[in-house]
Amino acid sequence: MTLRVFDPTNESKVAGVRPAPRPASLHGKVVGFITNGKEGTKGYFGHLDRMLRAELGVADVVWRTKSNYSAPADAYIVDEIKRWHAVVAGVGD
Amino acid sequence: MQLSIKLALTAKAYDVDDFAAAQELYHSNGWTDGLPVVPPTQAAVEACLDWAGMPPDQLIGIEPVREQPLTAEKLAINAVMAGCLPMHFPVVVTAWQAMLKGEFLLHGTTSSTGGCAVLAIINGPIRLEIGASPTFNALGNSDRATSVIGRAIRLGLINLMDVRPGSIDRSTLGHPGKFSYCLAEDEEDTDWQPLSVMRGMPQGASAVTVMAAMAPRQLMNEWTTDPKEILETFAAEMRTNQLTYSIYGGNYVIVVPKQLREHIQAAGWTKQDIAEFLYERAQVRRGEWASVGKGSVVRERADKVHRALESPDQLLVVAAGGPAGGFGAVIAPWMGSKTKAVTAAIGACIDCEPSKR
Numbered sequence: 001m002t003l004r005v006f007d008p009t010n011e012s013k014v015a016g017v018r019p020a021p022r023p024a025s026l027h028g029k030v031v032g033f034i035t036n037g038k039e040g041t042k043g044y045f046g047h048l049d050r051m052l053r054a055e056l057g058v059a060d061v062v063w064r065t066k067s068n069y070s071a072p073a074d075a076y077i078v079d080e081i082k083r084w085h086a087v088v089a090g091v092g093d
Numbered sequence: 094m095q096l097s098i099k100l101a102l103t104a105k106a107y108d109v110d111d112f113a114a115a116q117e118l119y120h121s122n123g124w125t126d127g128l129p130v131v132p133p134t135q136a137a138v139e140a141c142l143d144w145a146g147m148p149p150d151q152l153i154g155i156e157p158v159r160e161q162p163l164t165a166e167k168l169a170i171n172a173v174m175a176g177c178l179p180m181h182f183p184v185v186v187t188a189w190q191a192m193l194k195g196e197f198l199l200h201g202t203t204s205s206t207g208g209c210a211v212l213a214i215i216n217g218p219i220r221l222e223i224g225a226s227p228t229f230n231a232l233g234n235s236d237r238a239t240s241v242i243g244r245a246i247r248l249g250l251i252n253l254m255d256v257r258p259g260s261i262d263r264s265t266l267g268h269p270g271k272f273s274y275c276l277a278e279d280e281e282d283t284d285w286q287p288l289s290v291m292r293g294m295p296q297g298a299s300a301v302t303v304m305a306a307m308a309p310r311q312l313m314n315e316w317t318t319d320p321k322e323i324l325e326t327f328a329a330e331m332r333t334n335q336l337t338y339s340i341y342g343g344n345y346v347i348v349v350p351k352q353l354r355e356h357i358q359a360a361g362w363t364k365q366d367i368a369e370f371l372y373e374r375a376q377v378r379r380g381e382w383a384s385v386g387k388g389s390v391v392r393e394r395a396d397k398v399h400r401a402l403e404s405p406d407q408l409l410v411v412a413a414g415g416p417a418g419g420f421g422a423v424i425a426p427w428m429g430s431k432t433k434a435v436t437a438a439i440g441a442c443i444d445c446e447p448s449k450r
Contacts, residue, residue: 001111002109003108003109003114003132004106004135005106005107005109005115005118005133005134006106006138007106007170008124008253009124009167010167010252011104011167068201070198070200070202070205071201072158
């Protein structure tokens, strides 16, 4: 006997997110880091900071740490993003 | 004349040859927890919705970080798959409503490498109506109701929030409670107030409390009747968790079975007394981290005191377990107070207009 059964997954479409325009170059630009503050982020972002400045001519790198590493970035950090040309958000585990 | 209009299910349907083919469909799509599922047929799904009085498109809530909406129909499909009967469905719905509260931090807790599971604790008359058993094997899926309700929560996470191992679920280890982590409180065999009442629900109301929880840590002390000595064993287990897992304070559950519970009750101790005692006793100095191999993160703060509970009301005391044995359990939070336990009344309307008089 045939059984008719149903898809258990979330089929509803969530509003899409459109990426910001990509900068053609990072030379002279400001890059923001949003870290979760975990131990592993220090080495990773420290290395990336040096690379961006030395190899790509980034003018400034701004470090911000989330108050809760498992929650989205705090509102004041999100507000700051508009003053940066690019942002890198990474996990340090 | 009263017209009854039943809305059709809108989920994508699949026709399969038989029960075995249904299993392969669900397993091959990654829609299970690895165990067989009950095929969610139209009749079974609609029976759950009818029992809860919900149309298929009723919005249960929206996960706030990834903005994933959750409808009654999709949750009912997962509940049926888990083995739920219609009478179990309102508990599953309420658990999910509680999990979707911001303070529960659903995305953070379920995507963490920490590997917690959602613990659900049921209080009130619904425990008896659904046959939830709070005695023997209380933390080991003691009965049909708690087993399938806990499983429905997990299947919902997998299918509705993509909390699959390696996908959103980044748990390094996880723990066996992920299959199902649900228990009922033994309200009939204790003098203590039910957990739900301690957390602000009306006496006599059915409620469910959810918490992002690590695995139970079982303890034993059958060599005293002194409440302080019994609770020192619980405090020691909490301190151990602080040192070996996470030092930060938050909601802890302690499960107190009948044998130890009777000693504590006989001395006149209430749940509040227990919470205040453990608030004082479950604390460590940061410098103690050095004794468990974590000396490198003590730094200059060796004398800083960390309490397992930031306040006594963070302790969730649950009367449950078999009648014999001087055992108990401590269930630690996923990560301090970054997530909060949430208690919600079953069957309460969360978005109704206040009554107008």
